[in-house]
Amino acid sequence: MTQREAIIPPGRDALYEKHGYSAAIRSGDLLFVSGQVGSLEDGSPEPDFKKQVELAFERLKATLATAGATFEDLIDVTTFHTDPENQFDTIMEVKNKIFPQKPYPNWTAVGVTWLAGFDFEIKVVARLPQAA
Numbered sequence: 001m002t003q004r005e006a007i008i009p010p011g012r013d014a015l016y017e018k019h020g021y022s023a024a025i026r027s028g029d030l031l032f033v034s035g036q037v038g039s040l041e042d043g044s045p046e047p048d049f050k051k052q053v054e055l056a057f058e059r060l061k062a063t064l065a066t067a068g069a070t071f072e073d074l075i076d077v078t079t080f081h082t083d084p085e086n087q088f089d090t091i092m093e094v095k096n097k098i099f100p101q102k103p104y105p106n107w108t109a110v111g112v113t114w115l116a117g118f119d120f121e122i123k124v125v126a127r128l129p130q131a132a
Contacts, residue, residue: 007031009062018043023063029128031067035080035121036060045117049087053094053120060122069126071098074105076125084111087119 007024008016016023024033036059038052039045046052064070081087099105105124115121 003027007063007067009059009066012062024067026067026128029130031064031069031073031126031128033060033063033124033126035123036063037115037118037121039118045119049119050090050094052118053091056120056122057094057098060124064124064126067126067128069128073126073129074124075127077105077107078123079107079109080112080115080121080123081109082112082115082119084109091120 005026006022007026009023012023021034023036024031036056037045038055039059040055046055061071064073079091081091
């Protein structure tokens with residue numbers, strides 16, 4: 001049986017402990033990352049939508065880095081949006097800076113009505129690079 005290992009970026013332990021989940025779980029060479037949001041240091045939502053999306057990607061990057069991965073290791077991306085039609089251009093602007101060239105990760109976008117005060121959330125699965 002494959003062992004599960006919790007991955008929590010430095011400085012975020014209290015937030016994950018408070019809500020009773022892990023930022024990510026490593027299982028073999030796969031990393032399953034919980035939904036990351038654009039939260040301020042106290043866990044509250046960043047009010048500016050573009051900054052909230054950028055912060056969500058920063059949180060994702062930190063979680064990946066804690067496990068030894070990068071955006072290039074992503075194999076599955078799911079994003080959640082409270083107002084996809086009006087948010088799409090902003091999200092694409094941020095996304096295109098992070099993924100400027102092919103091959104792009106596969107991506108599923110889901111419109112939702114509630115994200116605990118947030119307007120954007122991203123969760124991913126990554127394949128961890130082999131240790132040299």
